[in-house]
Each structure stands twice: as structure tokens, then as C-alpha cells.
Amino acid sequence: MMRKLQTIGFDADDTLWHNERFFKLTQERFEELLSDYTDKSLLHDRLIQAERRNIGHYGFGVKGFVLSMIETAIDVTEGAVPGHVIRNILDAGQDMLAHPIELLPHVQTTVETLAQSHRLVLITKGDLLHQERKLAQSGLGELFDDVAIVSEKSVETYQTVFGRHSGGVAAAMMVGNSMKSDVVPAVTAGSWGVFVPHDLEWDLEKAEPPKNPRFLEIADLGDLPSLVADIG
Structure with a gap:
């Protein structure tokens, strides 16, 4: 199946x-x-x-x-x-x-675990050279099957990035700390959107959570593998 x-x-x-x-x-x-x-x-x-x-x-x-x-x-x-x-x-x-890269708690273990069972994609905004450098320094680069460094995260962004992988948006999940950029447009596109709150939030990234059963929230990335297992 x-x-x-x-x-x-x-x-x-x-x-x-x-x-x-x-x-x-x-x-x-x-x-x-x-x-x-x-x-x-x-x-x-x-x-x-x-x-x-x-x-x-x-x-x-x-x-x-x-x-x-x-x-x-x-x-x-x-x-x-x-x-x-x-x-x-x-x-x-x-x-x-x-500035050197410092991973957040549970990141290394979670990404390594999920890379064994799922296709992983990094979708990030920002300066191309800086984001590439940070990914290289993180030690996580080889765990991702695809990397998309984009100027904006929109519904079309997720349709395009997830659409180039089997299952498309309907079989995809976006995980991030921005309700505006990571969750709302991903859920609107038809994927799951998982909000992982961070203590610091940029004013321009605030948004109301979507009223959709595909919107989920976890305390930190340590909870993600069990959530993924529940979805199946």
C-alpha cells in the first residue's frame, strides 16, 4: 500500500x-x-x-x-x-x-530518522549563497533529496516543489516555525502543514492558523516522527 x-x-x-x-x-x-x-x-x-x-x-x-x-x-x-x-x-x-550554525534541539535525530522512510525536501527563503552555506555547515545536506531556495513561499511554491515528487502536494507535509510562510500556503495547496513554534517570531511572519484538518502543531521537532507515523 x-x-x-x-x-x-x-x-x-x-x-x-x-x-x-x-x-x-x-x-x-x-x-x-x-x-x-x-x-x-x-x-x-x-x-x-x-x-x-x-x-x-x-x-x-x-x-x-x-x-x-x-x-x-x-x-x-x-x-x-x-x-x-x-x-x-x-x-x-x-x-x-x-555566524556559525547551531542546530535546534532534536533536529539531527529527527531528520536522520525520517530520511530513512520518506523523501525529504528543504524549502527556505533568503539569500541563495547564505542559505547554501548554512545548509553545508549544518551537516544535514546529504539527508535532503531536494533543496528549494525561493524568494517567497506561496501556494504556487508548494504546488511546484511538491509537485515534482511522486504523490504531489496531497502526499506531502511542510514543517516550519512560520504560520504565514510554512503552514498556511502549504495547507491551502493541499498538503499537511505542521507548525513548530519558536520563542522568537519575526513580526512579518505572523498569521492566523488555518481552520483545516491538515493543520497540525507540535511542541518541537522531537514530536515529528510519531506524528508522521500516525498519518501513515
């Missing part, structure tokens, strides 16, 4: 390894650099607005984040931001790009 579930897709950042905490630390550094020019809460709001505007231009990832910080610094200082502040922002971005 053919399995109900044949392909399992995984998000990368903050699902397999730590990511958002480095953005938060850099944002705190950014706020300190500009503390003489504007209030912290105002700066946070202005940065989020810049990120939202710029996603279509720069995409997701560190480079777009750095450019949004520079734009915000110029705006809140009315063009008076000192050169050394820009230099510090650039240095912070380079530190983020060079």
Missing part, C-alpha cells in the same frame, strides 16, 4: 537551526547606535516599515535587513547619520553572515 505521506518539507531558519536571535541581537546593536537620534520603540517601528517596503526589492535575509537598517538610519536622522554608524551597521551584517 502506498503511504499517505511520502514527502516531508522542512523550513530551515528557526526550524532546523537558530536564526532570528541573531537578527534580534543585531537590532539591539542598531538601536544603541541610534539612541541619540530617536526613541527605541519608534526606531523599531520604522525598521519594520522599511523591511515591509523592501521585501519586494531585496527579498528575505541578512542583506535586505542591513539595507533596511541603513535606510532607516538615514531617515530617522534626516540624512545626518555619521559614517561610523553606517560602518557599524555593515559590520553587524557581516557578523551575521559569518
